[in-house]
Amino acid sequence: MKINKLEVLSKDEIETIHAASIKLLEKVGIKVDAPDCRQLLKDNGAEVDEHSNFVKFPEILVKEQLKHVPDSFKLYGRDGSFSFEVNTHSTQFGTIGTPVRIYDPSNKRGYRKVVLDDNIKQIRIVDSTENIMASHIDVWPSDVKYLTVHTECIYVWAKNTRKPYGGGCYGRVASKDMIDMMSLLVGGEEELTKRPRMIGFMNPTSPLHLPILMTNGLEVFAKYKQPTIVAPEALAGTSAPVTMAGLLAQTNAEILAGIVVAQLYNPGAPVFFGTVSHSTDMRSGNSAIGSVETGLMTAGIAQLARFYNIPSRGLGAVTDSKCFDIQNGLERYQTLMLAALAGINYITCAGTYEATLAEALELVLIDDEIVGMINRAFNGIDVNEDTIGLDVIEKVATETKPGATFLSEKHTRNYMKKELYMPTLMNRNRRTTWRKKGEKDIIMSASEKVEQILKYFTEFEIPPDMDKEIKAFMKMVGERTYDYFREAEGMSADSVTLPDGIEIREDK
Amino acid sequence: MSLQEKMKEAIIEWDEDGLKEMCKSAIENKEASAAELLSYIGDIMRFIGEQFENEEIFLPDLIGSADTVKSIIDEILDPAIRAAGEEKKTKGKVVLGTVESDVHSIGKDLVGSFLFSNGFEVFNLGVDVPAAKFIEKAEEVGAQIIAMSSLLTMSMDFQRKLISELEKRGIRDNFKVIVGGSPTSDEWADEIGADGWADDAIEAVSLVNKILNS
Numbered sequence: 259m260k261i262n263k264l265e266v267l268s269k270d271e272i273e274t275i276h277a278a279s280i281k282l283l284e285k286v287g288i289k290v291d292a293p294d295c296r297q298l299l300k301d302n303g304a305e306v307d308e309h310s311n312f313v314k315f316p317e318i319l320v321k322e323q324l325k326h327v328p329d330s331f332k333l334y335g336r337d338g339s340f341s342f343e344v345n346t347h348s349t350q351f352g353t354i355g356t357p358v359r360i361y362d363p364s365n366k367r368g369y370r371k372v373v374l375d376d377n378i379k380q381i382r383i384v385d386s387t388e389n390i391m392a393s394h395i396d397v398w399p400s401d402v403k404y405l406t407v408h409t410e411c412i413y414v415w416a417k418n419t420r421k422p423y424g425g426g427c428y429g430r431v432a433s434k435d436m437i438d439m440m441s442l443l444v445g446g447e448e449e450l451t452k453r454p455r456m457i458g459f460m461n462p463t464s465p466l467h468l469p470i471l472m473t474n475g476l477e478v479f480a481k482y483k484q485p486t487i488v489a490p491e492a493l494a495g496t497s498a499p500v501t502m503a504g505l506l507a508q509t510n511a512e513i514l515a516g517i518v519v520a521q522l523y524n525p526g527a528p529v530f531f532g533t534v535s536h537s538t539d540m541r542s543g544n545s546a547i548g549s550v551e552t553g554l555m556t557a558g559i560a561q562l563a564r565f566y567n568i569p570s571r572g573l574g575a576v577t578d579s580k581c582f583d584i585q586n587g588l589e590r591y592q593t594l595m596l597a598a599l600a601g602i603n604y605i606t607c608a609g610t611y612e613a614t615l616a617e618a619l620e621l622v623l624i625d626d627e628i629v630g631m632i633n634r635a636f637n638g639i640d641v642n643e644d645t646i647g648l649d650v651i652e653k654v655a656t657e658t659k660p661g662a663t664f665l666s667e668k669h670t671r672n673y674m675k676k677e678l679y680m681p682t683l684m685n686r687n688r689r690t691t692w693r694k695k696g697e698k699d700i701i702m703s704a705s706e707k708v709e710q711i712l713k714y715f716t717e718f719e720i721p722p723d724m725d726k727e728i729k730a731f732m733k734m735v736g737e738r739t740y741d742y743f744r745e746a747e748g749m750s751a752d753s754v755t756l757p758d759g760i761e762i763r764e765d766k
Numbered sequence: 767m768s769l770q771e772k773m774k775e776a777i778i779e780w781d782e783d784g785l786k787e788m789c790k791s792a793i794e795n796k797e798a799s800a801a802e803l804l805s806y807i808g809d810i811m812r813f814i815g816e817q818f819e820n821e822e823i824f825l826p827d828l829i830g831s832a833d834t835v836k837s838i839i840d841e842i843l844d845p846a847i848r849a850a851g852e853e854k855k856t857k858g859k860v861v862l863g864t865v866e867s868d869v870h871s872i873g874k875d876l877v878g879s880f881l882f883s884n885g886f887e888v889f890n891l892g893v894d895v896p897a898a899k900f901i902e903k904a905e906e907v908g909a910q911i912i913a914m915s916s917l918l919t920m921s922m923d924f925q926r927k928l929i930s931e932l933e934k935r936g937i938r939d940n941f942k943v944i945v946g947g948s949p950t951s952d953e954w955a956d957e958i959g960a961d962g963w964a965d966d967a968i969e970a971v972s973l974v975n976k977i978l979n980s
Binding site for chain 2: 660661662663665666667668670671674680682687688689690691694
């Protein structure tokens with residue numbers, strides 16, 4: 259049989275959490291910054307407090323809108339040759355994280371700031387992996403003007419991978435730019451809408467707040483049916499109750515609110531029921547993304563997503579470690595395995611460490627291998643007459659010639675690749691061989707593999723006419739000012755909050 | 767497809783009957799002599815060994831191919847070479863076994879298969895082999911190397927016993943003695959006065975090559 263799913267909530271407990279979230283949505287509501295979004299909700303039966311901007315979602319509104327949510331969708335790479343399905347029963351793996359640092363052993367600190375060249379390398383490494391299905395604007399380049407990061411990154415995507423891409427729903431301007439540029443690259447809006455290439459990230463701010471940039475961006479992604487992850491990052495003890503049940507109820511309310519808005523923008527818009535919620539470290543106030551509670555919380559969200567029949571997204575391969583130590587390995591495996599066991603349908607953050615602020619290409623490959631192992635575990639134990647192999651046991655056990663082992667049996671040859679996962683980075687050599695081959699630890703082996711992959715990678719072509727059009731588009735985006743951006747998003751100047759560690763530069 | 771190509775396919779596919787037929791008819795039709803067939807097999811096994819080292823194939827692929835050719839060599843080629851009065855060309859002869867009181871065979875058999883695949887003639891005595899039996903066989907076939915394995919810490923001392931036995935008989939210098947097995951180590955080999963130690967089957971091949979080339 260296949261491995262059983264991990265459950266952390268009973269049926270009754272799921273109902274209880276659901277009821278609590280509905281109560282939050284109905285009685286307290288969600289703070290919605292965007293006036294047009296509030297209006298849309300009001301038009302659909304929500305009660306809006308124009309003074310506090312809180313919107314109360316009646317249960318019927320939530321119930322009706324959830325009916326439109328698809329339970330599966332496909333994602334495609336640029337030319338459509340690579341695709342994968344997201345649904346409510348399988349598990350896929352991806353990157354994500356927006357790290358601002360990248361591992362660099364030649365730097366005395368062991369890392370340096372990310373530059374655009376790292377985006378190219380990172381996306382090529384992801385492209386080469388067997389089990390990591392998509393890239394996103396993962397590493398955040400410091401040498402690119404802030405307002406053009408999205409277009410520069412999509413250009414990198416187009417030339418360097420066959421896999422789908424993703425980016426934040428960070429306002430309507432950037433979101434529409436991404437849609438427009440992707441459309442140019444894939445042969446039009448209709449093609450992009452029919453066969454989505456792009457995963458959006460929409461993060462409510464906890465507690466109970468949908469910021470203007472996020473709903474603006476969500477509107478664009480929903481309109482063009484690019485699957486969007488609605489994922490709050492509520493922290494137990496700081497931006498949510500310290501209790502896992504409270505964290506779950508609040509996170510669930512925030513996700514439901516985001517999904518309702520997406521469906522109002524475009525009924526049937528594909529979404530992920532997502533979470534980045536985890537705990538707070540009570541000694542420092544820092545977020546503790548590699549904590550065991552991350553896994554517990556993720557498992558709870560997986561169950562709630564199944565309850566609503568919506569594909570889920572959760573964290574895996576995340577760690578708070580700043581180096582390649584045992585903490586790094588155990589936290590990334592713990593979060594990945596718990597998410598997979600819980601049945602999360604899209605698990606993200608491969609390749610990251612330092613709470614997703616740092617990236618290592620080596621870790622992308624290591625995570626790919628961990629996923630290979632997890633996939634093997636998921637295939638379970640196949641029991642039938644032939645797999646039991648009584649004949650072969652008898653044959654080898656009773657063989658009188660010296661040298662009889664199962665190794666030279668056809669049974670072994672037929673089944674070895676299916677039964678045994680064969681890692682390439684986990685070292686199983688005896689000490690002498692290991693020593694002879696340079697006493698390499700897993701990071702050293704992964705570094706060599708990274709080097710090999712990059713050495714033989716060849717770029718994908720963009721036809722010259724298309725390239726000209728794309729470049730002109732990118733130039734137009736590059737000429738925009740912050741004032742244009744703020745005005746287009748309907749923001750007041752001080753309301754932009756950027757992911758931790760990202761420096762905004764206004765190039766004049 | 768040439769004879770060599772057909773043989774290669776049969777060896778890779780573990781087609782013992784097919785390979786046997788090919789060799790028999792090649793000798794009968796004078797398409798190739800037994801000694802030539804043996805050298806073709808040597809080339810093919812070297813190719814498979816390289817694939818294994820480059821991690822293109824896995825252990826069962828290698829061992830199964832080695833087993834396939836082993837019976838053909840024992841049953842067809844060796845007798846034909848002897849009948850023709852020719853000398854069989856090998857890189858060296860190794861007498862191999864697990865020491866007295868120990869019945870673990872897999873690691874030792876892997877060493878045997880690897881040595882065989884690399885062109886050595888291997889006399890695998892099996893498990894629980896007393897010192898006298900190693901010595902008798904080595905003298906009988908004119909082996910250069912005696913290779914002993916122990917998996918158990920408790921059986922290791924029998925490796926020392928064989929070396930003392932060789933010394934007692936005054937023939938210690940006639941053979942190079944190498945040892946291996948989980949609890950053994952290079953320090954252990956030094957302590958008992960062995961000529962070499964290998965950590966695994968791949969290392970055993972380099973060790974034997976090194977000893978015979980020095």
